[in-house]
Amino acid sequence: MNESQLILTIVAAIGLGTPLIFATVGETITERAGILNLGVQGMMLIGAVSGFWATFHTGSLLLGVIVAMIAGAALSAVHAFTSITLRVNQIxxxxxxxxFGTGxxxxxxxxxxxxxxxxPSRKVFEPLFSGAITEIAVVGPLLFGHDILVYTAIAVAGGASYYLFNTRMGLSLRAVGEDPASAESAGVSVARVRYIHVMVGGSLAGLGGAYFSLVLVPxxxxxxxxxxxxxxxxxxxxSSWRPWRAVVAAYLFGAAERFQFTLQTLGEPWSAxxxxxxxxxxxxxxxxxxxxxTSGKRARLLGAPAALGIPYFREQR
Amino acid sequence: MMTRRFIVEPRGLASPRLKLAVPIASVIAALVVGGVFLFITGENPFAVYAKMLDAAFGTGRGFSETLVSATPLILTGVAAAIAFKMLVWNIGGEGQLLMGAVAAAGTAIWLGDGAPAVLLLPAVILAGGIGGAIWAAASAIPRVYLGTNEIITTLMLNFIALNFVNFLIFGSHSPWRDPVVATFPSGRPIAPTARLPEFFNRLDAGIFIAIVIAVAAWYLLEKTRWGFAVRIVGDSSDTARYVGISVPKKILGVFLLSGAAAGFAGGLLVSGPVGALDPRSLDLGIGFTGIIVAALARLNLVAVIPVAILIGALSNAGPSLQAIGVPAATVTMLQGAILIFAVAGEFFVRNRLRRPDRVSEPILEAGEPA
Incomplete structure (x- = not known):
């Protein structure tokens, strides 16, 4: 593999990893609140179709992204209702x-x-930068060759990390996911915190879906x-419920998805x-x-939210 | 919190009438939601539903196809119900079905035309169950001995199985691939002696095998010592440990049985309507749809049978909608909505709502909340 092929592969891996960052950070926020939402695939698909639809009819990428996030959040609200209010099995x-989302x-x-x-989509996200800066060897395509959502994804992961570990609301959120009864007695509304963060998670999944329909497969x-x-x-x-690690993991899996195309560009015998x-x-x-x-004794070191997936009964304390 | 208009309290034993009412209400509610989406996209929901009803039950041909669709769903429904009952989250029905099909088709091709039908056919179907159980073991063993999350591993193994089947048919010249058709790769047809006899259009004896397996699974779980021990594990693994039941062994057993049931679905498809390892006829989401069947049947292994026929009727009606310009995905949307309402309905099976000013009826038996 020569240098330009390697750079192309890394750029492609970053692109394929970007929707994974949105969805993974979204689900991390949801699970930090103690709610397991296996509806990510469905929320992403609803985000993909509604984002595509909005851009298709308005020609606005911004509207596409907004509609995708609203649609993802709307679908996640269904899960929030069943798992928080009705307290049925979250899995x-x-x-x-x-x-339902797939259908x-x-x-x-x-x-x-x-x-x-x-x-085809009426518009797709184009690389944010142009001109000399993108033509710098190696650094140009790697750092400045992406569309705005690639940088947004990194910012979302950074913002989520700051929010979780450095803000008061982040502390409440983690408390709700670890020990909802104690959080409630400290004056935190478990239900409200959970509803909000399930829907934040849904909106990020919707955004991740839109990245497919407006960038990767337009x-x-x-x-x-x-x-x-x-x-x-x-x-x-x-990524053990940590947004920064999710970025690394997402790019790694982006690279794994890209691997089959990379091998084909290498010629015989790899392409066989x-x-x-x-x-x-x-x-x-x-x-x-x-x-x-994650197996055996290492599971405890991961730091899974202790109340993940367990319905919370306010009246029963 | 705002002032509550209702008080939620755990119900004791739910009446049989309620247990029947919740699934029926789930289906009706899903039809209403689906109707809204049909209406806003410019369709007449009543006309669409009438068309579906006619396609699924209106003709002998339609009814037989409904039962053809229901046959593998009975088995993937059993697979999901048996596992979920024990809190084993096997979401790998897709992969286990596919690997069951690989094993079944492989057995039929390997034993070939030479073997007598009385031996070949049972061997092919049994191979399906074994193939599914082996694929489930790949998730079950790490779960039981290492504590690895089986939701993730069963899911990932679905995609590995699908790519493996695609490899056998599209990516290689494996024995599973038809050597005759060169232009567009397809599965090699298995010997007629390895096929189940058809008796009502395309409907074959597979439906009886599926029903027998469902009833046998019910018997095993509800009427045997082993099943009793397994149910204790499902209720509380602490209790099970206390009375000396080996929890890992029981979980492993349930997991493998669940995989075998899904694998049998693959075996019956190969020896029945499909007749080859054909990815296009096998990768239809039957494993996932089995989860809908199991939930709507409220994890009752016998109720799975009529519910599979209902859900199979929906699946069968999908293609007929395209003839009137309505997307076949209407059906998958409806099935997903049914599952949402079925799972939400569990709330009403387990709890009752009471006005704060009214006195509660005495609770007959302490029900477990949620």
Missing amino acids: VSGLALTL LASFLGRAGSNPLVGN TWQDDPIGAAGWIAIALVIL VPSTLLAMLPFVLAIAAMIVL
Whole structure:
């Protein structure tokens, strides 16, 4: 592999990792509040279709992003209601969200007299910088070759990290995820904190989905996001609920997804490796990392929110 | 908090009528939500639902296809119900079904035309169950012995299985690939002696096998010593440990049974309507839809059977909608909505709402909240 191929690969990995950052940070915030939301895949797909739809009809990328975030948050509110107010099983509720979101996204992309399916996006996010700065060797494409959402994703991770560990509200959030009864007696409304952060998580998942339909795969098709939502759920654990680590993990998995294309550019004998086998790489990596990093005694060191997935009964204290 | 208009309190034993009412209300509520989306996209929901009803039940052909769709759903429903009951979160029905299909088709191709049908057919179907159980073991063993989160591993193994099937058919010249058709790769058709006999259009004896497996799973769990021990583990692993039950072994057993059930679905598809390892006919989300079946059946292994027929009817109706210009995804949207309402409905099975000013009826038995 020569230098320019390596740089191209890294740039592509950063692009593929960006939606994973949004979704992983979103789910991290949700889980820090003690709510497990397995609906990431569904929220991302709803974000992808609604963001694409808004940009398609208005020509505005900003509106596309906003609509995607609202749609993701709206779907996550369903999960918030079932898991916080109705206190039913969060695992099944999250799966329900994914199945409904997947079906609804496909439906919305194909419904009506002038369906979205097969249409290219009216606009896509272009690289933020242009001119001399992007032509600097190595540094130019690596640091200045991206669209605005790539930088936004890093800022979101940084902001989430600051919020979680350096603000009063972040402290309340973590308290709710660790020990809701104590948080409640300290005057924190567990239900309100959980609702807000589940919906923040949903809006970030929606944004991650829109990154697919407005940047990575800018022609509407039924399922533009692959398995990104599921990967994001694994990344939350692998980054041990810390947003900065999520950035590193997301880029690593972006690289793993890119790997099959990279091998093809290397020529014989590398290009002979079947792409169907290489497509397994991110999933094999996720399982291997789960077993190595999170099993046995190491599980306790990860710092999973203690109340994750457990319904909270206010009246029963 | 604002003043509460209702007080939520745990219900004792839910009446059978309520247990039936919640799933029915879930389906109706999902149809209403689906109707709203159909309406805002310019369709007449009533016309769409009438078309679906007709496609699923209106003709003999339609009804037989509904049962064809229901057959693997009974098994993936059993797979999800048996695992979820024990708080084993096997979400890998997709992958276990696919690997069951790989094993079944492999057995049929390997034993070939030579073996007599009386041996070949059971071997093929059984191979499906074993293939599914082995694939489940890849998640079950790390879960039981290392504590690895099975939600993640079962999910990831779904995608690995799908890529593996694609590799066998599209990415290599494996024995599973049809050597005759060169232009567009497809699965090699298995011998007619390895196929289940059809008796009602495309419906084959697989539906009876699926029903027998569901009833057998119910018997195993509800009527045997092993099942009793497993149910104690599902209720409380502390209690189970206290009375000397080996919790890891029980979880492993449940996990493998769950995988085997999904694998049988793959085996019945290969020896039934599909007749080959064909990714396009096997990768239809049947594993995930099984979770909907299990939840709507409230994890009752016998109730899974009629619920699978209902959900199968929906799946079967999807393609017919395209003829009237409505997306087939209407069906997946409805199925997802059914699951949301079914899971939300559990709240009403377990709790009752009471006006603060009214006196509570005595609770007959302390129900476990949530």
